[in-house]
Amino acid sequence: MQKEDGKQEPQKNCDIGFIGLGVMGANLTLNLADNGYRVACFDLDQSKVDAILAKEEAERPEGSGPRVEGCSSYTELLSKLKAPHLIILSVPAGEPVDHVCNHLIDAGVRADDIVIDTGNSLWTDSVKREEQYKSKFIFFTTAVSGGEVGARFGPSLMPSGNPYAWTRIEPVLKAISAKVDPQTGKPIESRTPGKPVTEGEPCATYIGTMGAGHYVKMVHNGIEYADMQLICEAYQIMRTSFHMAPAEIAEVFRRWNDGKLNSYLMEISAEVLEQLDPETGEPLVDVILDQAGQKGTGLWTAVSALQVGSPAQTITSAVFARSISGLKKERVKASKVLQGPQAAVLSEEDKMAAVNKLEQALYCSKICAYAQGFQLMATAAKEHDWELDFGEIAKIWRAGCIIRAVFLQSIAQAYENDEDLDNLLLDPFFADQITEMQGDWRESIAQATLAGVPCPGMMSALSYYDSYRSAVLPANLLQGQRDYFGAHTYQRIDKPASKKYHLDWSDPARPQINIKK
Numbered sequence: 001m002q003k004e005d006g007k008q009e010p011q012k013n014c015d016i017g018f019i020g021l022g023v024m025g026a027n028l029t030l031n032l033a034d035n036g037y038r039v040a041c042f043d044l045d046q047s048k049v050d051a052i053l054a055k056e057e058a059e060r061p062e063g064s065g066p067r068v069e070g071c072s073s074y075t076e077l078l079s080k081l082k083a084p085h086l087i088i089l090s091v092p093a094g095e096p097v098d099h100v101c102n103h104l105i106d107a108g109v110r111a112d113d114i115v116i117d118t119g120n121s122l123w124t125d126s127v128k129r130e131e132q133y134k135s136k137f138i139f140f141t142t143a144v145s146g147g148e149v150g151a152r153f154g155p156s157l158m159p160s161g162n163p164y165a166w167t168r169i170e171p172v173l174k175a176i177s178a179k180v181d182p183q184t185g186k187p188i189e190s191r192t193p194g195k196p197v198t199e200g201e202p203c204a205t206y207i208g209t210m211g212a213g214h215y216v217k218m219v220h221n222g223i224e225y226a227d228m229q230l231i232c233e234a235y236q237i238m239r240t241s242f243h244m245a246p247a248e249i250a251e252v253f254r255r256w257n258d259g260k261l262n263s264y265l266m267e268i269s270a271e272v273l274e275q276l277d278p279e280t281g282e283p284l285v286d287v288i289l290d291q292a293g294q295k296g297t298g299l300w301t302a303v304s305a306l307q308v309g310s311p312a313q314t315i316t317s318a319v320f321a322r323s324i325s326g327l328k329k330e331r332v333k334a335s336k337v338l339q340g341p342q343a344a345v346l347s348e349e350d351k352m353a354a355v356n357k358l359e360q361a362l363y364c365s366k367i368c369a370y371a372q373g374f375q376l377m378a379t380a381a382k383e384h385d386w387e388l389d390f391g392e393i394a395k396i397w398r399a400g401c402i403i404r405a406v407f408l409q410s411i412a413q414a415y416e417n418d419e420d421l422d423n424l425l426l427d428p429f430f431a432d433q434i435t436e437m438q439g440d441w442r443e444s445i446a447q448a449t450l451a452g453v454p455c456p457g458m459m460s461a462l463s464y465y466d467s468y469r470s471a472v473l474p475a476n477l478l479q480g481q482r483d484y485f486g487a488h489t490y491q492r493i494d495k496p497a498s499k500k501y502h503l504d505w506s507d508p509a510r511p512q513i514n515i516k517k
């Protein structure tokens with residue numbers, strides 16, 4: 001169409017506008033294109049727009065025309081979209097999201113346009129944004145897990161917000177998400193550009209009203225921290241206590257990955273351990289500095305668990321494990337001052353037996369970490385009035401995301417059998433497994449402790465299990481202490497919980513056990 005000034009009017013032929021073409025954004029754009037959507041894309045950095053156009057051309061299926069159009073402004077992007085507009089953002093969490101939203105307002109987004117934030121945003125920010133932008137456009141979120149490969153070939157998606165918007169977006173998100181074979185619970189994967197997986201169950205489900213999706217993604221990341229830490233502890237126990245080389249440990253991880261511990265994180269851990277440093281030829285893991293980075297989602301999970309009072313000690317200890325790893329200089333100094341035991345050298349037979357026990361220890365600890373994550377989501381859901389479907393959440397984590405694992409099928413089954421399950425540990429399948437394996441779990445931790453090898457994740461998981469199964473905890477003494485020094489009162493086991501008691505601890509006439517001092 002010709003405009004009055006003689007310039008060509010852009011055709012409104014794009015289905016989706018995409019803003020933010022970093023690694024995740026570029027790959028999501030190509031994923032959308034593979035699934036038949038025509039995408040108009042924009043990035044403040046024009047070289048990223050050029051790069052995606054070149055990549056799309058290189059990966060374009062034979063006989064197809066261009067599926068992605070580059071734009072040099074927000075206005076141009078809007079001018080290419082079919083109305084009502086659907087715009088997806090992949091920009092860093094925090095201020096950049098508002099920056100883009102405000103530019104879209106200036107460019108003329110309308111009240112029935114949908115803007116979807118796919119970043120790792122803090123869930124409370126998403127709640128604020130929905131309110132803040134509601135007169136301008138529909139602010140929607142979908143949390144994305146799966147890293148760059150997931151974004152390209154099928155991530156796990158956790159959408160939340162306005163239910164009407166979800167009905168419009170659902171086909172798009174389901175198309176680009178990872179897919180699972182419903183019988184086996186295993187991912188159906190394609191890594192071929194232009195050939196997306198179109199069969200199987202999509203790993204995208206509506207999580208709930210605004211905030212719920214990003215909360216669930218946050219907990220996913222908390223579990224991810226715990227899962228990674230537990231694998232690292234198993235590695236360190238084998239390395240330090242069993243004196244095994246990285247390649248030997250990689251072999252063990254590969255074996256474990258064929259069984260109940262099958263997961264993406266287990267698989268990549270084996271690969272990392274097998275990698276040699278191109279510079280020195282040594283195992284790469286020995287060259288990588290032992291100081292863990294973090295972007296904050298694990299910390300947010302830990303903070304939230306503390307705030308709502310949901311025990312999540314394995315997740316929290318995974319965050320602290322990263323903190324203590326950061327104290328490298330101090331640790332090096334302390335290693336020369338603070339004494340610990342020397343790990344005994346094991347016979348080959350004892351080593352193999354210990355490795356087998358460690359597999360059970362890792363599995364039991366992992367169950368506890370997931371139990372804590374699901375318990376936290378249940379507590380938060382009550383507090384924020386979200387109707388979370390835990391069976392569905394476990395299902396969409398079976399493929400695409402970083403914590404994808406075979407045992408998520410059993411978690412989904414547990415919530416399908418009992419949607420009001422108080423705790424995963426109470427599911428008969430998991431309860432039986434821990435009953436059977438706990439001897440090995442306890443022995444592995446005891447052995448690690450005697451060898452002086454830290455295993456905060458595994459220990460905290462076992463403490464969680466033992467605390468959760470204790471009908472009586474020493475909080476009775478603790479309440480006595482609080483009442484003693486602060487008159488904080490206590491309840492009694494033989495009286496209604498609504499009644500509070502206080503003892504005058506300074507009264508010499510109070511009844512006391514007569515102990516000769």
Ligand code: 6PG
Pocket residue numbers: 120144145146147221224293294295296297298401402
């Ligand atoms: C995912 C990942 C992803 C990212 C983490 C990394 O689900 O795809 O969790 O979101 O890799 O945020 O987190 P840290 O840098 O904090 O380890």
